[in-house]
Amino acid sequence: MFDLDIWREIFQSINKNKTRAILTGFTVVFAIMLFTILFGIANGLENTFKKLFLRTADNAITLYTGTTSKPYRGLQIGRRIFLNNEDLDFIKSEFGSQIEYISGTLTRNYNLRNAKKKGDFTVMGVGPDYQYSEKAEIIDGRFINLKDYNNKDKILVIGRLVEDDLFERESAVSKYIDLEGVQYKVVGVFSDNGGDSQERMVYAPTTTIQKLYTGNKKLDRIVITYNPKLTVDQALVLVDKITLKLKNKYNIAPNDQRALRTGNRILTEKKRLDNISSSLGILIPIIGFGTLIAGILGISNIMIFIVKERTKEIGIRKALGASPKSIVLIILLESIVITTFTGYIGLLIGVGALQAIGSSLERYFITDPGVNLSIVFSATIVLIFAGTIAGFLPAKKASKIKPIIALRNG
Amino acid sequence: MLEIKELHKSYPIGDSSLHVLKGINLSVKQGEMVAIMGSSGSGKSTLLNIIGMLDQADSGEYILDGLLIKNLTEKKAALYRNKFLGFIFQSFNLINYKNALENVALPLYYQGMKRKDRQELAMFHLEKVGLVDWAHHLPKELSGGQNQRVAIARALAANPKLLLADEPTGALDMNTSYEIMEFIQQLNDEGKTILMVTHEDDIAHMCKRIVRLRDGVIMEDSKIDQVRAKKNV
Ligand SMILES: Nc1ncnc2c1ncn2[C@@H]1O[C@H](COP(=O)(O)OP(=O)(O)OP(=O)(O)O)[C@@H](O)[C@H]1O
Ligand SMILES: [Mg+2]
Numbered sequence: 001m002f003d004l005d006i007w008r009e010i011f012q013s014i015n016k017n018k019t020r021a022i023l024t025g026f027t028v029v030f031a032i033m034l035f036t037i038l039f040g041i042a043n044g045l046e047n048t049f050k051k052l053f054l055r056t057a058d059n060a061i062t063l064y065t066g067t068t069s070k071p072y073r074g075l076q077i078g079r080r081i082f083l084n085n086e087d088l089d090f091i092k093s094e095f096g097s098q099i100e101y102i103s104g105t106l107t108r109n110y111n112l113r114n115a116k117k118k119g120d121f122t123v124m125g126v127g128p129d130y131q132y133s134e135k136a137e138i139i140d141g142r143f144i145n146l147k148d149y150n151n152k153d154k155i156l157v158i159g160r161l162v163e164d165d166l167f168e169r170e171s172a173v174s175k176y177i178d179l180e181g182v183q184y185k186v187v188g189v190f191s192d193n194g195g196d197s198q199e200r201m202v203y204a205p206t207t208t209i210q211k212l213y214t215g216n217k218k219l220d221r222i223v224i225t226y227n228p229k230l231t232v233d234q235a236l237v238l239v240d241k242i243t244l245k246l247k248n249k250y251n252i253a254p255n256d257q258r259a260l261r262t263g264n265r266i267l268t269e270k271k272r273l274d275n276i277s278s279s280l281g282i283l284i285p286i287i288g289f290g291t292l293i294a295g296i297l298g299i300s301n302i303m304i305f306i307v308k309e310r311t312k313e314i315g316i317r318k319a320l321g322a323s324p325k326s327i328v329l330i331i332l333l334e335s336i337v338i339t340t341f342t343g344y345i346g347l348l349i350g351v352g353a354l355q356a357i358g359s360s361l362e363r364y365f366i367t368d369p370g371v372n373l374s375i376v377f378s379a380t381i382v383l384i385f386a387g388t389i390a391g392f393l394p395a396k397k398a399s400k401i402k403p404i405i406a407l408r409n410g
Numbered sequence: 411m412l413e414i415k416e417l418h419k420s421y422p423i424g425d426s427s428l429h430v431l432k433g434i435n436l437s438v439k440q441g442e443m444v445a446i447m448g449s450s451g452s453g454k455s456t457l458l459n460i461i462g463m464l465d466q467a468d469s470g471e472y473i474l475d476g477l478l479i480k481n482l483t484e485k486k487a488a489l490y491r492n493k494f495l496g497f498i499f500q501s502f503n504l505i506n507y508k509n510a511l512e513n514v515a516l517p518l519y520y521q522g523m524k525r526k527d528r529q530e531l532a533m534f535h536l537e538k539v540g541l542v543d544w545a546h547h548l549p550k551e552l553s554g555g556q557n558q559r560v561a562i563a564r565a566l567a568a569n570p571k572l573l574l575a576d577e578p579t580g581a582l583d584m585n586t587s588y589e590i591m592e593f594i595q596q597l598n599d600e601g602k603t604i605l606m607v608t609h610e611d612d613i614a615h616m617c618k619r620i621v622r623l624r625d626g627v628i629m630e631d632s633k634i635d636q637v638r639a640k641k642n643v
Contacts, residue, residue: 005525016507316503319464321492321520321568324484399484404464407503 006326010333020309024302024335025342031295032343032383035288036350040357042284059100059230060133061239062263063222063246072253081250081259084217085206088127091224094245098238100227103127104219106209112202113178117166123156123179123202125209126223133225134192136203141173141188144205148187152207157188159199179204182212292386299390303335307398314398315406324399331398335391336384343383411572411603412438412461417470419456430456432626434470438605443598443636445614446607448623454607455576457623461605462495462574463487475571492520496565498575502557504549510536510560511545517568528567535563539593555586562593566602573597575606579613591616591639612637 014021065081088104106125111118130136131143139160148155156177163172172186184204192198210217224242226235239262244254252259307314314327419431430453438444446454459465460472463479472479475494482490496517497503504513511532518528536545539559549557558578565573575594579587591613598604598618608614615637622630 005519008525009519012512013507312503313505316505317516317520318488319462319491319497319503320517320564321488323488323520326520402465404459407464407499 006329006333009330010337013330013334014337020306021338024299024306024338025345027298027302028295028339028342028383028386029346029349031291031298032346033350033353035291035295036347037353038284038287038291040350040354059226059228059235061224061226061235061242063224063242064220064261064263066258066261068252068256069258070253070256072256073251075251079259081252082218083222083246084219085210086217087219087222087246087249090249091222091242091245095238095242098227098230099224101129101132101223101225103130103133103223104206105130105221105223106206106214106218107220108209108213110179110202112162112166114166114176116168119162119165121162121200121202123204123209125206126203127206129225130203130223131190133223134194134198136190136192136198138188139191140171141186143188143190144203149205149207152205152211154182154184154208154212155187155204156184157190157203158186159201160189160191161196161199162202163189180213292382296386296390299335299339299386300393303331303391303394304397306334307331307394310398311401311406314401315403318401318403319407327399328392328395331395332388332391335395336387339387339390340380340383343380343386411440411442411475412436412605413471413473414461415471417457417460417472418468419453419460419465420468430626431460431467434626434628436621436628436631438603440603441598441601442619443595443604443617444606444619444621445617446605446621446623447609447614450609452623453626454623458574458576458605458607461572462497463491488520492517492568494571496568496570496573498558498561498565498573498578500577500580502549502554502561502581504557504560504564506549509546509548510541510552510563513549513560514564514567517564521568532563532567535567536560538566539563553586554582555589558582558586558590559593562590562597566597571603573602573604575604577607577609579608579610587613588639595636595639 063083065083068075068077068079068081071077083104085104088102092099092102103126105127108123108125109120110123112121112123113119126144128144128146128149131138136143138157140163141157143157144155147153156179158166158172158177166172166177167175172189175186176183177186178184190199190203192201206219226238230238243260243262246252247254247256247260250260310331314322317327414434414436417431417434417436418429420427420429422428434457446457448454456465460467461474463482466482474490477490479490504510505516508516511529514535515528515532518531521528523531533542533545536542539562541556541559541563544552544556544560549560552560558581562578565575573594578594579590582590587610594604594606595616604617606613606617614620615634616639617634618636619633620630621628
């Protein structure tokens with residue numbers, strides 16, 4: 001019985017009752033279109049968040065210090081802890097290959113001037129490795145190198161916007177800048193995709209800042225870029241180990257959260273991304289599921305209506321020898337065929353709409369909205385499933401109609 | 411062919427029930443042509459529907475072609491209807507989106523016959539009722555008489571042993587009615603057993619036997635001389 005004939009029956013029934021099919025189809029088109037657009041927009045939101053948070057090297061760990069908040073080894077609380085240049089070597093010798101780049105930083109605000117202009121800028125003492133941790137891109141000249149660092153040379157690497165401000169149209173490389181009465185030579189200009197504030201930074205060797213302004217070897221922060229081969233979990237273990245070693249070195253209680261802190265981007269960003277994705281991850285299926293349920297209910301209703309409309313036909317078919325099973329089959333298959341076909345139309349409209357939206361919604365944090373193949377595929381399965389569910393109860397009901405009742409209501 | 415003993419049927423109406431058939435005894439032999447008559451509401455259609463397995467009796471015995479018809483599953487009933495019975499209704503009951511040929515072929519589809527074969531056979535029966543030229547027309551494009559002839563062709567298509575007709579001429583004018591009766595008589599001449607409900611005396615007299623129902627029982631059952639429809643046209 002399950003042969004070409006049954007499909008002929010179904011397509012004839014759909015074809016000859018177009019209004020009915022369009023009515024059902026419209027609900028499905030709408031549900032699936034909504035479903036697709038929602039999914040696409042959710043993907044767009046996720047894309048935006050990924051882009052926002054992955055601007056600086058995503059394998060960077062930052063160490064900060066503060067005052068102790070717990071007594072330890074006979075030492076009182078409230079002790080100020082400082083990291084210094086030796087800690088860089090200490091960490092390197094302890095963790096070796098797990099660490100790719102390491103550099104200490106010192107941040108101060110200074111007034112910078114040259115012959116023509118002046119301005120207040122943030123000057124950051126950094127090591128040669130810092131370029132990689134910050135993902136700063138040299139667009140002219142070079143970055144601070146080891147020789148500058150060891151010789152405590154008076155050189156600067158300035159952000160693109162600093163060059164714009166102080167040198168206007170001219171190239172800054174090899175020109176001099178006055179920093180609190182000391183002449184520094186500009187050796188490079190960088191750009192940074194982290195935004196304007198990053199491109200308004202000025203980098204100098206940490207050692208130079210220490211020698212000329214602070215007079216000691218203390219650091220504000222240590223920025224470490226761990227070996228990218230480490231997994232996130234391994235990296236988190238590494239962060240724990242580094243902090244424990246340093247806490248031991250500085251007599252800080254292991255559970256003291258204030259004296260030594262880690263701002264590690266992987267952890268916070270991963271957490272943030274996870275939070276956003278998981279809230280999206282909860283919200284979107286709920287909305288999507290809701291849309292689908294609404295769609296299924298809609299189709300079910302229409303199928304019930306269709307069965308009512310076809311009552312007499314079903315009665316005739318039964319009088320002519322149709323088994324209940326064959327009645328279920330034609331109603332169900334019709335529902336599935338309509339859902340699947342019109343579902344695809346909905347999907348196409350949805351995808352088309354997403355493409356039309358394209359980049360026009362970037363200011364609402366939606367980047368490259370779209371659905372991938374696996375979603376299209378699962379949507380198809382869901383559709384067939386939905387069509388089956390939506391059609392089943394009405395079909396079952398139809399198969400139970402007594403032919404005599406059906407024929408009397410002629 | 412058909413043996414009915416002490417058949418009872420009542421319909422529930424609210425809390426009470428309406429006793430429609432109160433012990434029907436009827437026996438019909440192969441090749442008979444029986445008219446069932448009676449006033450409106452006397453239970454003619456009810457009896458015919460039970461015979462047609464479209465409805466079930468409450469009690470009594472019904473044997474069709476040697477087979478005891480009792481507690482049939484829907485599936486079995488469908489199978490028997492398809493194999494033994496052909497229906498002709500007052501309101502034709504054609505499927506409105508199928509053309510004449512497809513309507514006639516439908517019982518053959520449910521017999522599992524191949525598409526080509528059933529179209530051939532359906533065409534053969536349409537020819538018999540003189541509607542070959544109308545084979546590809548929808549019911550709404552045909553007259554009442556033509557539709558009833560399509561319905562007759564459909565009832566014949568599956569080659570049933572028993573033809574059941576509930577007021578087959580009820581919706582037709584006199585000329586057309588006689589035309590239809592001519593077909594039915596012809597079928598009977600060829601050996602088909604026919605049971606027909608009718609209100610009209612002249613139609614009833616075109617059968618070979620009249621059964622009169624009143625108050626749920628058969629009050630009269632007599633053989634008659636058949637009036638041929640042909641000479642009346
Ligand atoms: N499904 C039903 N439920 C309740 N009552 C019914 C049902 N079917 C028939 N009846 C009642 O049973 C009685 C007999 O009905 P039936 O249709 O057999 O009469 P009939 O002799 O065919 O009448 P008519 O000549 O008007 O067609 C009527 O009173 C009718 O109202
Ligand atoms: Mg009746």
